[in-house]
Structures are given as structure tokens and as C-alpha cells.
Amino acid sequence: xxxxxxxxxxxxxxxxxxxxxxxxxxxxxxxxxxxxxxxxxxxxxxxxxxxxxxxxxxxxxxxxxxxxxxxxxxxxxxxxxxxxxxxxxxxxxxxxxxxxxxxxxxxxxxxxxxxxxxxxxxxxxxxxxxxxxxxxxxxxxxxxxxxxxxxxxxxxxxxxxxxxxxxxxxxxxxxxxxxxxxxxxxxxxxxxxxxxxxxxxxxxxxxxxxxxx
Numbered sequence: 001x002x003x004x005x006x007x008x009x010x011x012x013x014x015x016x017x018x019x020x021x022x023x024x025x026x027x028x029x030x031x032x033x034x035x036x037x038x039x040x041x042x043x044x045x046x047x048x049x050x051x052x053x054x055x056x057x058x059x060x061x062x063x064x065x066x067x068x069x070x071x072x073x074x075x076x077x078x079x080x081x082x083x084x085x086x087x088x089x090x091x092x093x094x095x096x097x098x099x100x101x102x103x104x105x106x107x108x109x110x111x112x113x114x115x116x117x118x119x120x121x122x123x124x125x126x127x128x129x130x131x132x133x134x135x136x137x138x139x140x141x142x143x144x145x146x147x148x149x150x151x152x153x154x155x156x157x158x159x160x161x162x163x164x165x166x167x168x169x170x171x172x173x174x175x176x177x178x179x180x181x182x183x184x185x186x187x188x189x190x191x192x193x194x195x196x197x198x199x200x201x202x203x204x205x206x207x208x209x210x211x212x213x
Contacts, residue, residue, distance in 0.1 A: 003036040003038075003039070007036060007038055007049075007050075010049070010050035011032070011033050011034075011036075011037070011050055012033060013050065014032065014033075014037075014050045014051075014052060014066055015029050015032050015033045017052050017066075017067075018032065018052060018066055018067045018070050021052075021067050023067070023070045023071065023074055024074070025070075025073075025074045027078075027101055028070050028073050028074050028097075028101070029070070030100075031073070031097045031100035031101055032066060032069070032070055032097065034100050035093065035096045035097055035100060036125070037049045037050060037063075037066065037093060038050070039125055040057075040063055040091040040092060040093045040096075040121075041055060041057070041063060041091070042057070052065055052066050052067050053065055054068070057090065057091050057114070058111075058113050058114055058117065059111040059113045059114050060206070061090050061091075061111065061114060061206055062090075062206055063090065063091040063093050064090070064093070064094065064153060064205075068203060069093065069094050069097055071184065071200075071203075072094075072151055072153070072174045072184070073094070073097055073098070073101070073151070075172070075174045075184070075186050075200065076149045076151055076172055076174050077149070077172060078098060078101040078102070078103050078148075078149060079102075079148070080101070080102030080103075081102060081103075081104065082102075082103045082104070082148035082149055083103070083104045083106070083130075083144060083146075083147050083148055084098050084103040084104065084105050084106070084147060084148060084149045084150070084151065085105075085106045085107070085108070085140060085141055085144060085145075085147045085149070085150045085151070085163075085166065086098065086105055086106070086107040086108070086150075086151050086153065087107075087108050087137035087140070087150065087151070087152040087153065087154070087163070087208065088108070088109065088137060088152065088153035088154045088208065089107040089108065089109035089114065089115070089118050089132060090109065090114060090118070090153060091114075091118065092107075092118040092121060092122045092127065094151070094153055095107050095118075095122065095127065095129055096122070096125075096127045098151075099127050099128070099129065103149075104130045105129040105130055106129065106130050106131050106133065106141050106144040106147075107129050107131075107132050107133070108132075108133045108134075108135050108136075108137045108140075108141055109132070109133070109134060110134070110135060110136055110137060110209055111209075112134065115132070115134045118132065119132050130144070131144065137152070137154070137160075137208055138156075138160045138162065138163075138208070139160075139162050140160070140162040140163050140165075140166045141166070142162075142166065145165075145166035145167075145168075146166060146167060146168035146169075146171065147166055147167055147168060147171055148168055148170075148171050148172075149171060149172050149173070149174070150163050150166065150167060150171070150172075150173045150174070150175075151173075151174045151175075152173075152174065152175040152176065152208065153205070154176070154205050154206050154207060154208035154209070155176045155177075155178060155179070155182040155204075155205035155206065155207050155208060156175055156176065156177055156182075156207075156208040157177070157178070157179055158177065159173070159175055159177060159185070159187065163175070164187070164189070164195065167187075167189045168189065169189050169190070169191060169192065170188070170189065170190075171188070171189050172186060172187070172188050172189075173185075173186070173187040173188075173189075174186055175187070176203050176205045179207075180204075181202050181203075181204060182202070182203050182204065182205055183199050183200070183201065183202060183203075184199070184200040184201060184202075184203050185197065185198070185199055185200070186198040186199075186200065
């Protein structure tokens with residue numbers, strides 16, 4: 001598992017691409033520039049690792065498009081030391097980006113195959129989330145709450161109440177909401193009872209699955 005100067009050069013190009021598409025956060029762009037995305041993909045896809053596209057991984061899931069990862073992460077507005085809940089660990093790429101930003105990450109995956117693979121893989125390349133959980137993302141993870149931020153990396157038909165309840169006051173939930181096409185949605189908790197909602201256009205995600213294997 002090598003990360004060469006060539007890979008670094010390709011990452012720098014990728015950073016420029018997503019910056020040109022409108023990502024402004026210097027911290028997010030630096031994180032994209034540091035995480036070796038090619039290590040998160042099957043070797044057959046190495047040529048595509050630094051193209052701004054989603055690609056298939058195991059269990060009929062995908063590694064998200066880097067622009068989408070950057071867009072969601074920018075909306076999350078992560079600060080060093082923030083406790084973040086990620087719903088949908090997948091390949092672990094988004095997890096690594098959050099860890100690069102200095103977050104303490106709890107991450108949930110419901111596909112056993114991906115859960116096993118990513119649990120072993122992330123520490124091997126130096127990324128250690130606070131906890132990687134095999135479970136139902138719709139339920140969140142009460143034990144780590146309240147969270148400064150919650151990021152959902154799959155399309156949900158609605159916003160799960162459990163996630164809203166686990167958000168700290170002032171916390172941000174970034175979730176793609178919808179069936180075939182999702183609207184990227186940011187929800188900010190203003191008080192115990194008040195939430196503020198913002199919408200940021202259409203995206204396509206694999207669906208958030210409810211029942212466990």
C-alpha cells in the first residue's frame with residue numbers, strides 16, 4: 001500500500017478541480033489533498049482514484065465523488081475536537097477526511113462485509129475513529145451523543161428523529177433527503193426544540209438501508 005509522489009500530484013489536481021467547482025474551505029481542501037483515496041479502492045480502479053467521480057465498492061455501495069465528500073464536509077463546518085457521527089462508513093474515505101480535520105468520529109455501517117473490511121483497513125493506514133459500529137444508521141448512536149455534527153452518506157427518504165435528538169444545540173446535521181434524487185439538506189439545532197433547515201440542490205446517493213443483515 002504505497003502513496004507515491006505521483007499519487008500526491010494527482011491529488012493536487014483533484015483539489016484544484018473541486019476548488020474550481022466551488023469548495024472554499026481551506027481545511028477541507030487540505031484534507032482531500034492528504035487522504036490517499038487510491039488506497040480505499042480496489043486496485044483495478046487505481047487509474048480512476050483521483051477522477052472526481054463515485055465508484056463501486058463492495059456490497060453494492062459506492063465510494064462517494066470527492067466533490068460530494070467535500071461539499072458535505074464543508075457544510076458540516078468541522079472544528080478540531082468536534083465529536084462527529086457518520087452514518088454509512090462505506091469504504092472509510094469520508095471517515096478519514098473527518099479525522100484529518102481533527103474530529104473525534106463515531107461511524108456506523110450496516111453492511112457486514114464493509115464493516116469488517118473497513119474496521120481492519122482504517123487503522124492499518126493510520127486512521128482511528130473513536131468507534132466503528134455495526135448497526136442501523138436510522139437509530140444513530142446514543143452512547144456518543146450529543147454530537148457537534150452528524151453526516152449521512154446515503155439517501156434517506158426522511159430525516160430520522162433519532163438523529164435530530166442526538167444533535168447538540170448549535171450542532172449541524174448534513175443529510176441527503178429524497179428517494180431517487182436527494183436534496184442536500186443542512187439542519188442546525190438552535191435550541192432544545194428549534195431546528196433551522198437549509199437546502200443545497202440535488203445529489204444522487206445510494207439509499208440509506210434500515211434493516212440489519
